[in-house]
Amino acid sequence: MKDTEIKRLLSANVICIFSIIITTVLPSLFLKNFSLLGTHLTWLCICSATVGTVNVVLHIILNPNPSSRRSSLAHKVARFLRSCVYFFMSCILFHGIIVLYGAPLIESVLETFLFAVLLSTFTTLHCLCLLGPNIHVWLRVFSKNGAMSIWDNNLQITSMCSVVGAWLGAFPIPLDWDRPWQVWPISCSLGATLGYVSGLLFAPLWIYWNRKKLTYKSR
Amino acid sequence: MRLRSAALAASCLLVQALGAGLFLRGFFPAPVRLRPRRGAAPNPPPEPPASGSFSNWTKLPSPLFKRTVIVLIDALRDDFVFGSKGEQFMPYTTQLIEKGTSHSFVAEAKPPTVTMPRIKALTTGNIPGFIDVIMNLNSPALLEDNLIWQAKAAGKRIIFYGDDTWVRLFPKQFAEYDGTTSFFVSDYTEVDNNVTRHLDKVLKREDWDLLILHYLGLDHIGHLSGPNSILIGPKLSEMDSIIKKIHTSLLSKEEGEKALPPLLVVCGDHGMSETGSHGGSSEGEVRTPLLLISSAFNKRSGPQKPPELVQQTDLAVTLALGLGLPISRNSIGKLLLPVVQQKTMREQLRYLHLNGFQLSRLLQENVPAYEKDPGFEQFKMAEKSHGNWIKLYLEGNTSETLINLGKKVIKQYLEALKTLSSSLSKQMAQYDMYSMIVGTVIVLEVLLLLLLSTPKALSSKAQLEVPLSPLCSLLFYLLCLMLCAIHVVVCTSMESSCYFCSLSWLTAIGVIMLVSGLLCVILSAVENGFVNPKQPTKNPAASTSSWSEFDVLILAGTVGHVSSLGASSFVEEEHQTWYFLVNTLCLALCQEICRHYFLAKECDLQLLSAAKPGTEETKGVSCHHRKDVSLFQDDLKMVSTTKDISDSGKWMALVTPWVILICCRLLRSLNQTGVQWAHRPDLGHWLTSSEHKAELSLLAAVSLVMIFILVQRRCSLVSKIAMALGLLGVYSYRAAIGNVEFPWQRDSKDISKGIIEARFVYIFVLGIIFTGTKDLLKSQVLSADTKTKFTGLWEIYSGLVLLAALLLRPHNLPVLVFCLLFQAMIMKYVWKPLEFDAAQVTIMHYWFGQAFFFFQGNSNSIASVDVSAGFVGLENYVEIPAIFLTGFATYSGPLLWAIHLLCYLSSEVHRNPAAVGHGCFCYALLRSIPVAVYIILVTALRYHLFIWSVFSPKLLYEGVHVLITAGVCVFFTAMDQNHLRRVQD
Known part of the structure; x- marks a missing residue:
């Protein structure tokens, strides 16, 4: 059973990676002057939207955490609305942290916010899909030994990798190379994306290697 | 010989300062000079002799301009x-x-x-x-x-x-x-x-x-x-x-x-x-x-x-x-x-020849192999054709060919002058490699010794055995002899000047003995560590599995910062590295705090979740969801109001990292430093512009009041009064030199040097430090309780705060306030309740100290040193106090954090008697790692394009910082001694 789970996970992750690759290649066919660096904001929007949609669709198809009790439509709508609020709040929170890290407060607000949206897409949206708008579950998953399925492990690894990627992505900014990718927030968002992609690749491998050690408590 | 780790650290740093000094002396080249010659100035050279006939023009050409x-x-x-x-x-x-x-x-x-x-x-x-x-x-x-x-x-x-x-x-x-x-x-x-x-x-x-x-x-x-x-x-x-x-x-x-x-x-x-x-x-x-x-x-x-x-x-x-x-x-x-x-062609050639002659003479005196220099050869060639030209000229030839030939000679001369001039300026960048190598060896040996003794120095005893027996061994004598031989060989065969060779032979032998002695001690330490390991389990470095994420962050930050020093942009923008690291540190602290408070109450929470539907089991939190955590915490508070846990303490602990983060962001926009973004408008420039004098005055007054409130808590009554008067004096000093204004003297134009006011403050600084020292001595002699000692330390600290308030530029007073605020908050709500060990606290103090160095507006370029601090309260330039004051003002951030570290650690001795020793050792290690690495990097990059503009100023900063840290470590050692003696009694 575990191996099939891992295969499902791997395929889901490969689809995510594929969608990211598509967002860098495909828009240039439709949009004039589109390039990853030149029109970075457009790319940020497209990438966030695509990854978000793919994640939601994948979640609906694969449905890794089938909920036990059936819920009414009103409950579902409430859940959806709460998810939206959570997502927005996480964007704001990320924005705040990025500003605290030294991003300009007023100028290039849009860039900073879109970068925050991208980060939220990579981390919070995953959590929302997988765990629902329930912070206490999130806290459980992100604490030590809190993962209850390989999906939780995958979530941990990809979120960590995205955040660490964004963190590392800030390092080239002070270098005086005057490259187009050193402009705020390109290096950070590229770092986050690369971190996310490598997390997506790394998580199934890691789970596969440690499949003997991973024992999950039942709910 | 048994040594306490603090004593070892202090002596190591002192030796390292010596090594760094030697390296600096070798690194900064001595200027190119003619050897001073006695007697009258040499006569100007005559025109180059043409073959056969001689020109009689030996005087200098007549001037071109009168006035x-x-x-x-x-x-x-x-x-x-x-x-x-x-x-x-x-x-x-x-x-x-x-x-x-x-x-x-x-x-x-x-x-x-x-x-x-x-x-x-x-x-x-x-x-x-x-x-x-x-x-x-x-x-x-x-x-x-x-x-x-x-x-x-x-x-x-x-x-x-x-x-x-x-x-x-x-x-x-x-x-x-x-x-x-x-x-x-x-x-x-x-x-x-x-x-x-x-x-x-x-x-x-x-x-x-x-x-x-x-x-x-x-x-x-x-x-x-x-x-x-x-x-x-x-x-x-x-x-x-x-x-x-x-x-x-x-x-x-x-x-x-x-x-x-x-x-x-x-x-x-x-x-x-x-x-x-x-x-x-x-x-x-x-x-x-x-x-x-x-x-x-x-x-x-x-x-x-x-x-x-x-x-x-x-x-x-x-x-x-x-x-x-x-x-x-x-x-x-x-x-x-x-x-x-x-001028005429003849005169032009004469001018060029004079210039070339002077340059080539300078080259002859400074370069041993001057004859092979291309510029010298070109000059000789030009001189020869000049001679030919003179011959033609004296023969009365005035044809076109003469002019053309003259133009050619001028071209030759210009070419030669260019090469000569550039090879001479290159000569100024000649490094004295021998002194540099000796300095590097000393610095590296000290670093190795510190690294090797880390496990023992950070043990609970904070004592370690420094083997002195190898000093009498054969190896030591052999090494000494060999190094002496090398010294003689190098110095006799050296072509350019060398500082280490010009030292007296007694000093040189002393340094050589130091080098070989250190080498022997290191070798025996290696032998002890690896050949006969007696207690392998006591080695904390071996048990890497017990490292928390926090330790990993601290290690990664230190390694990352040290490796970033190799890039010129990272040296220019070093403040960015530190701000980034301090921010990450705060977020990590936040996570640590959450984990501490929530893990401890896991059981309670499980009970809670049973009572409250919808709340699931909670074990810990990630640092990225702080908002949620605080919401969650609100939940908790509502339910568990009856519990007598110190809720306000917990609340403050959760808030502290965020307050620090926000204040750091404010401080960062106070002074833009570095190079790339230095032109961005910042609050500091806004405040110092003359139309915002009222705002600056208000800010300075509020800051001074805040400083008083934050500092006076632990002072005795006398120093409280002295502190208040001193801070008043600071304000009136700033008003006297026209930086700020009193509300009742809006239009006074008389600007003075404020000497009386500044000296008034100096008296209180000295008074407070004196009371502090008196308390310290009392606690040592009478072996009184820790409280007297702590008060003494705190008084010395507050004296230094007062001095910093006087010397820092008025718009930087908020930096001092935030420094005190951070220290007070983080000590009370984070370090004490979470029981971080001495090494971790030391590293955090060091990071904050570095960040504050840059918050003050310093950078790694010489231009940002505030020289005016050296003139405060002085009529004229007096060398020693000016250097001391400028140094203190520049390094006040790191220094205040270091002294605060000492205060904190000595208040913690009841929990860990070796805390001061551990802190001192870590502090020394943290300073000596970047210095050693940077010295090697600079040696490797000595032909880098930016060596003079970027790397050398940083090298000077590093050297001075080592010296200051060595002083701080000596102070630590003195405090440590008192304490240990009392324990032994």
């Missing part, structure tokens, strides 16, 4: 004259450049672009060594041969008005002078009027030959508000009108006379960067205009050419030849040919 006026405008950038600003604000000068009889150049100044070295370069024609910047404050009389000396010796009367640096450099040379001081940077009108007021009288008089004017106003405007300030335009217009006045007066004098024409030189000593500071090597700082105006020149005709790029050192030789003076001996400049172009 010379040099107008030196401090911080005049090339685009202020040649750019759009020049066209707009300096119409007369622009017209002179375009149509008048003038030659314009862009003179490139070599870094460090600071006034005194630039004046030296302009007058001696030599490039002063980098070490001159350190002596910039001091500026003793110039001891090298220079233009002013030569002019004086030739009986010329020199008059000087302007920056008093000149007066200090040339104390006896001026017939008449009036020095203005660059002490009050905020004054940019008076300082120039003090120069201009003499102008009318002097221009009417006939009794002078050389007039030098040095205007400081533009530089002050640059420091105040940068090159794009609205104040620049009127200042440039003022300068333009001065140039016009001088030029018209010179022209009117000239009409009546048949004698030689006068010369007007307009130049800048250095430019200014985009922020308005200088000292580095950005294009704006390096490029200065050089304008020579004289009716002797031909009128400009034809299309406007962009001004030619020359070296600043070229002016000295050009002026010397133009005034008929001998070229100063150490000049490496080359003649600006356009200036002498209207």
